[in-house]
Amino acid sequence: VRNGKNIYDFVDPDIESKLAALEEEEEKLEAEGYYDSDESVEDAEEANIRMKADLIREKQQLIRNASKMRKSLKNRALIPRSAKARKLSEMQSHLESIGFDAASASTRVQGQTQSQTQSRGRGLTRSDMEIADAMDIDGSGDDRNATRQELLQRAKSRARSQAPANRLVDGITDMKSRSKADKMAKLAQIKMNRMARQGEADRHTTASLPKHLFSGKRGMGKTQ
Structure with missing residues (x-):
């Protein structure tokens, strides 16, 4: 007796034999793989779900980064689209996507680029550019031998004789594009019609509760 x-x-008295039996049973279970975790074995479906989750997280991170870039450039001067340099391949793909043949345009751009790299003298003036445009439009051999005054006169007369372009069909190559453009125009017009706008620049707002309609007495009593 103590304490x-x-x-x-x-x-x-039988603790040693019981301990030996437990150790033997433990070794047997370990050999059979009883303690192997099922969580470590990942099937194909779980792997696919994990891969999709990683792609979604990556896409969300890219969207966040793009939003941060837009916010950081809010108060900085941006280069206008008309002043940005574009590749010739981008222009060709854009023209082909809207149904135009880009061969003549690319040939003209390449010719202008070669002439600019070869020229080492003064830069082209506005009149020289008008002459070059007139020669490119005509494309005949007689214009190459014509004088500067004749080319200027011909360019001015051509500008006066050109009819105004129809902007409703400008840039539309087939009936499918025409119907799609009409549908988009009608959808854009729905909001202005619903709000009774006179046009895109109409910002007039009326009173939400006109006083002459919501104050005063009526036959059944006061309004308020």
């Missing part, structure tokens, strides 16, 4: 307790109550 008021019988030590014999805490002693098991």
Whole structure:
């Protein structure tokens, strides 16, 4: 007896045999793979879900980065679209996407680029550019031998004789594009018609609660 307790109550005479049996059973379970976790084995469906989740997180991060870039450039001067340099391949792909033949335009751009690289003298003036445009439009051999005054006169007369372009069909190559453009125009017009706007620049706002309609007495009593 120690500290008021019988030590014999805490002693098991068969503890060694029981411990040996437990160790043997433990080794047997480990050999059979009983303790192998099922979570470590990932099937194909879980792998696919994990891959899609990673792609979604990456896409969200790209969107956040683009938004931060737009906000950071809010108070800075941007290069206008007309002043940005574009590649010839981009111009060709854009013209082909809207149904135009880009061969003549690309040939003209390449010719202008070669002439600019070969020129070492003064820059082209406005009159020289008008002459070059007139020669490019005609494309005949007689214009190459014509004088400067004749080319200027011919360019001015051609500008006066040209009829104004119809902007409703400008840039539309087939009936499918025409119907699509009409549908988009009607959809854009719905909001202005619903709000009774006179045009795109109409910003007039009326009173939400006109006083002459919501104050005063009526036959059945006061309004307020």
